Amino acid sequence: NAGVTQTPKFQVLKTGQSMTLQCAQDMNHEYMSWYRQDPGMGLRLIHYSVGAGITDQGEVPNGYNVSRSTTEDFPLRLLSAAPSQTSVYFCASSRTGPSGELFFGEGSRLTVL
Amino acid sequence: DQQVKQNSPSLSVQEGRISILNCDYTNSMFDYFLWYKKYPAEGPTFLISISSIKDKNEDGRFTVFLNKSAKHLSLHIVPSQPGDSAVYFCAASTYYGGSQGNLIFGKGTKLSVKP
Numbered sequence: 001n002a003g004v005t006q007t008p009k010f011q012v013l014k015t016g017q018s019m020t021l022q023c024a025q026d027m028n029h030e031y032m033s034w035y036r037q038d039p040g041m042g043l044r045l046i047h048y049s050v051g052a053g054i055t056d057q058g059e060v061p062n063g064y065n066v067s068r069s070t071t072e073d074f075p076l077r078l079l080s081a082a083p084s085q086t087s088v089y090f091c092a093s094s095r096t097g098p099s100g101e102l103f104f105g106e107g108s109r110l111t112v113l
Numbered sequence: 114d115q116q117v118k119q120n121s122p123s124l125s126v127q128e129g130r131i132s133i134l135n136c137d138y139t140n141s142m143f144d145y146f147l148w149y150k151k152y153p154a155e156g157p158t159f160l161i162s163i164s165s166i167k168d169k170n171e172d173g174r175f176t177v178f179l180n181k182s183a184k185h186l187s188l189h190i191v192p193s194q195p196g197d198s199a200v201y202f203c204a205a206s207t208y209y210g211g212s213q214g215n216l217i218f219g220k221g222t223k224l225s226v227k228p
Contacts, residue, residue: 090157099216107156
């Protein structure tokens with residue numbers, strides 16, 4: 001059982017480039033979310049989705065786009081990467097909704113030069 | 114303003130002794146609290162939770178205590194083992210109320226258990 005799968009695990013971008021972080025889950029969870037983890041800042045919510053076709057902003061959404069065309073996939077797009085977006089990104093899903101137990105992927109480490 | 118605070122960035126404990134990790138929250142609407150454990154280069158994993166109708170929840174070596182009047186919870190690990198060395202995140206949410214809110218995480222406490 002794969003759980004939550006994130007790709008790529010590592011990525012280096014130049015300022016201004018765009019890219020998409022992929023996230024897929026095979027647990028049929030309606031709720032999915034993206035967090036970023038920065039040193040001394042904990043986990044901060046970027047965007048979340050309560051089901052296919054529904055997305056909403058979290059605490060730190062600027063510079064990121066998301067879409068949810070299927071239950072399984074929740075990609076995170078960086079439109080024009082900035083050094084401030086250097087971080088470790090975690091995708092998570094939940095069977096019980098936004099407030100319950102989250103299952104996290106292994107993370108994607110992004111460096112923006 | 115931080116709604117979930119873990120004021121100790123790090124904690125060092127001897128193997129076999131008790132580890133106590135603390136967490137404070139400011140939002141009185143929070144009614145569900147969780148602890149996550151994170152190893153380097155891995156995603157966080159769920160450890161234990163507690164709802165606001167309880168003041169204690171146990172799972173093996175891990176016990177979470179909730180003091181609602183003080184808006185404080187703590188995670189006790191007894192006995193501590195070197196494999197418990199990780200970053201521990203406290204999280205809170207409004208789960209049982211009319212509308213669920215997203216989990217709010219603290220900044221984490223890095224626990225080191227020395228052999």
